[in-house]
Amino acid sequence: MFPTFVFVSGLVALTVPALCCREKEYSTRDGQCCPMCQEGTVVRRDCTQLSGTLCVPCEDGTFMNKLNGLTRCFPCAACDTAQGLFEQQKCTLTTDAVCDVFSGYFCRSLSDDGTGCSLAVRHKVCAPGQRIEAPGTSRSDTVCEDCPPGYFSEDGVNCKAWTVCSKTQKKVLLIY
Numbered sequence: 001m002f003p004t005f006v007f008v009s010g011l012v013a014l015t016v017p018a019l020c021c022r023e024k025e026y027s028t029r030d031g032q033c034c035p036m037c038q039e040g041t042v043v044r045r046d047c048t049q050l051s052g053t054l055c056v057p058c059e060d061g062t063f064m065n066k067l068n069g070l071t072r073c074f075p076c077a078a079c080d081t082a083q084g085l086f087e088q089q090k091c092t093l094t095t096d097a098v099c100d101v102f103s104g105y106f107c108r109s110l111s112d113d114g115t116g117c118s119l120a121v122r123h124k125v126c127a128p129g130q131r132i133e134a135p136g137t138s139r140s141d142t143v144c145e146d147c148p149p150g151y152f153s154e155d156g157v158n159c160k161a162w163t164v165c166s167k168t169q170k171k172v173l174l175i176y
Contacts, residue, residue, distance in 0.1 A: 026069025036067040040093035043071050058093050065094055077111060077118065084120035101138050126156035 021033035026043075028034055034047035037055035042064055045054040058064050062073035076091030077099055084105035089098035098116035101107050107117035123136035126144035131153050136142035147159035 024067060028069075034069065036069050037064075039066060040064055042073050043069055061091070063091055063093055063096055065096070077116065084122060085117060088116065104136075105138075106136050106141050107139055126153075128154055128156055130156050131159045132157055 021027050024036050025033040026036050028046045032046065034043075034053045037043055037053060040063070041055040041057050043053055044056040047053045053069075058073035061076050063076055064070070064073045074096065077097045079085040079087040079097060079099035081102075084102050085099040086102060087097055088100040089095070091097035096111070096113070096116075099111070099118065101117055101120040105120040105122055107119070108121045109119035110116070111118045121141070124142045124144065126132055126142065129152065130144040130146055132142060133145040134140075134143040144156070147153050150162055151159040152162060153159045
């Protein structure tokens with residue numbers, strides 16, 4: 001490709017046609033089109049007139065899930081057990097790890113690709129005077145509601161009716 005010189009009112013402007021690489025090529029810093037690296041690999045060295053693109057495999061703890069012209073692989077998701085997550089699927093050269101939640105937790109935020117969880121939160125515990133309207137699942141928190149009038153809950157699980165004592169019932173205090 002050759003630059004085009006354009007004269008405008010005594011000024012010289014240099015225009016360079018835009019470089020468009022083909023579908024499975026990437027553009028280098030110097031404007032050359034090189035073949036992309038396969039999934040699981042990234043560019044170590046751009047292509048030259050004498051050699052193709054040099055691609056290297058991703059290192060442990062990283063992955064690449066698409067054809068690319070990148071120099072670094074993506075970091076694998078960390079499934080932190082202290083945060084309520086466990087590894088449902090291991091990270092490979094071509095796929096990210098998929099995290100899911102332990103029992104007692106729900107997923108507050110899905111991973112970028114939507115296949116796993118990136119943030120887990122412990123299920124809410126209902127307070128005394130409330131009951132569980134809907135138990136927590138791996139994708140939703142526990143829903144609590146207040147007990148209706150005439151009912152109580154000591155443990156925040158189920159509401160029980162108050163015991164109604166009649167006016168004629170009397171307590172007898174025995175003193176020995």
